[in-house]
Amino acid sequence: xxxxxxxxxxxxxxxxxxxxxxxxxxxxxxxxxxxxxxxxxxxxxxxxxxxxxxxxxxxxxxxxxxxxxxxxxxxxxxxxxxxxxxxxxxxxxxxxxxxxxxxxxxxxxxxxxxxxxxxxxxxxxxxxxxxxxxxxxxxxxxxxxxxxxxxxxxxxxxxxxx
Amino acid sequence: xxxxxxxxxxxxxxxxxxxxxxxxxxxxxxxxxxxxxxxxxxxxxxxxxxxxxxxxxxxxxxxxxxxxxxxxxxxxxxxxxxxxxxxxxxxxxxxxxxxxxxxxxxxxxxxxxxxxxxxxxxxxxxxxxxxxxxxxxxxxxxxxxxxxxxxxxxxxxxxxxxxxxxxxxxxxxxxxxxxxxxxxxxxxxxxxxxxxxxxxxxxxxxxxxxxxxxxxxxxxxxxxxxxxxxxxxxxxxxxxxxxxxxxxxxxxxxxxxxxxxxxxxxxxxxxxxxxxxxxxxxxxxxxxxxxxxxxxxxxxxxxxxxxxxxxxxxxxxxxxxxx
Numbered sequence: 501x502x503x504x505x506x507x508x509x510x511x512x513x514x515x516x517x518x519x520x521x522x523x524x525x526x527x528x529x530x531x532x533x534x535x536x537x538x539x540x541x542x543x544x545x546x547x548x549x550x551x552x553x554x555x556x557x558x559x560x561x562x563x564x565x566x567x568x569x570x571x572x573x574x575x576x577x578x579x580x581x582x583x584x585x586x587x588x589x590x591x592x593x594x595x596x597x598x599x600x601x602x603x604x605x606x607x608x609x610x611x612x613x614x615x616x617x618x619x620x621x622x623x624x625x626x627x628x629x630x631x632x633x634x635x636x637x638x639x640x641x642x643x644x645x646x647x648x649x650x651x652x653x654x655x656x657x658x659x660x661x662x
Numbered sequence: 663x664x665x666x667x668x669x670x671x672x673x674x675x676x677x678x679x680x681x682x683x684x685x686x687x688x689x690x691x692x693x694x695x696x697x698x699x700x701x702x703x704x705x706x707x708x709x710x711x712x713x714x715x716x717x718x719x720x721x722x723x724x725x726x727x728x729x730x731x732x733x734x735x736x737x738x739x740x741x742x743x744x745x746x747x748x749x750x751x752x753x754x755x756x757x758x759x760x761x762x763x764x765x766x767x768x769x770x771x772x773x774x775x776x777x778x779x780x781x782x783x784x785x786x787x788x789x790x791x792x793x794x795x796x797x798x799x800x801x802x803x804x805x806x807x808x809x810x811x812x813x814x815x816x817x818x819x820x821x822x823x824x825x826x827x828x829x830x831x832x833x834x835x836x837x838x839x840x841x842x843x844x845x846x847x848x849x850x851x852x853x854x855x856x857x858x859x860x861x862x863x864x865x866x867x868x869x870x871x872x873x874x875x876x877x878x879x880x881x882x883x884x885x886x887x888x889x890x891x892x893x894x895x896x897x898x899x900x901x902x903x904x905x906x907x908x909x910x911x912x913x914x915x916x917x918x919x920x921x922x923x924x925x926x927x928x929x930x931x932x933x934x935x936x937x938x939x940x941x942x943x944x945x946x947x948x949x950x951x952x953x954x955x956x957x958x959x960x961x962x963x964x965x966x967x968x969x970x971x972x973x974x975x976x977x978x979x980x981x982x983x984x985x
Contacts, residue, residue, distance in 0.1 A: 570673055
């Protein structure tokens with residue numbers, strides 16, 4: 501039942517409060533690039549959309565709060581279908597360090613300004629819309645991982661052990 | 663079991679994905695643990711699949727489950743049926759939802775084994791009803807009320823929620839029974855049940871716990887669909903027992919105005935009730951303590967002239983009249 505549209509063009513699934521500036525901006529950006537935008541209130545609804553995509557190309561753009569639900573499982577499901585994710589980290593709301601890390605490890609782009617999403621969108625449209633799935637921690641060099649964690653901790657205002 | 667292969671998803675997102683991709687006849691959703699996300703989860707499942715959605719509820723979740731499976735003109739029906747755990751998986755395919763036929767078209771036609779199973783299920787559910795329902799009024803019985811209150815208190819301890827217990831009885835009920843006969847007495851009890859049910863919120867649980875004695879468990883509704891759970895909880899906590907008091911007063915007023923033809927020309931407006939209210943955690947920590955306190959308040963209401971509901975106040979010795 502999900503993904504009832506008959507078209508086979510690329511689709512941007514926008515996850516978050518439909519009244520938020522972020523979601524409205526993303527829907528507008530997608531339409532400007534002539535891409536179908538599908539707003540979803542939450543990660544659960546987005547998973548239902550993913551389930552109905554079949555072979556259709558999709559980019560998922562959503563708030564960090566929604567996409568990191570259920571301990572980052574959302575990213576794993578997206579990675580299974582090689583669907584690219586982009587997380588909006590709203591610095592005005594709390595975001596768990598683990599959630600940000602799970603997003604990074606899954607290869608999701610993390611942005612802190614809705615306007616940055618346009619770069620992600622154009623890049624995605626330019627290539628084949630797919631990318632390698634989730635990265636295992638061992639796939640990252642130790643220094644890379646530490647740098648990422650240190651950067652994230654600094655961004656979130658946490659102290660690090662490094 | 664071979665007839666009903668079953669996939670189990672420990673993660674909600676996996677479950678929604680499986681629902682979207684799989685060909686399931688029935689999707690079971692465990693209510694426990696899904697709490698504030700339940701509305702979103704059910705919405706996503708509806709979007710994903712045309713399979714029947716069955717809520718797997720614990721006893722204290724039954725009021726919410728009942729509401730979610732009840733079609734409301736202004737609200738989307740979120741689920742098709744619910745079962746109270748413990749349960750048997752076969753019951754998913756044999757138990758029709760409210761207002762539905764015995765089986766959906768997709769359900770395999772019943773063979774002898776299924777017929778036996780369905781009959782067994784029917785009997786089990788009948789026994790469940792007998793064990794938890796008051797035969798005369800259709801309300802929950804004493805056993806259910808105490809068990810339910812115990813579960814709700816346990817939940818409230820963990821979530822900071824509040825629970826209020828109202829115990830009331832009909833003033834001079836013995837007199838009506840003796841003068842007008844037991845059939846009239848029974849009718850009064852049935853009318854009281856209808857009125858109190860009408861006055862309560864959908865998730866409040868109402869029971870008849872003795873001859874003419876009734877109880878209502880008022881509690882926070884953590885599964886309120888589409889609402890801000892934390893805000894509602896704070897609000898409900900702040901309003902307890904105000905909400906309970908207003909329900910009790912409304913019921914008292916309606917009952918007093920009820921027109922009971924069986925009592926003759928003077929049957930309207932002669933019936934009154936007395937009751938006692940006790941709240942967790944202020945007045946007691948356990949079911950026994952709350953019933954004891956509410957009973958004391960009820961007795962005091964009787965002693966002071968009936969037709970009133972008393973709230974256990976602070977300090978404990980101070981019983982405040984709600985008028």
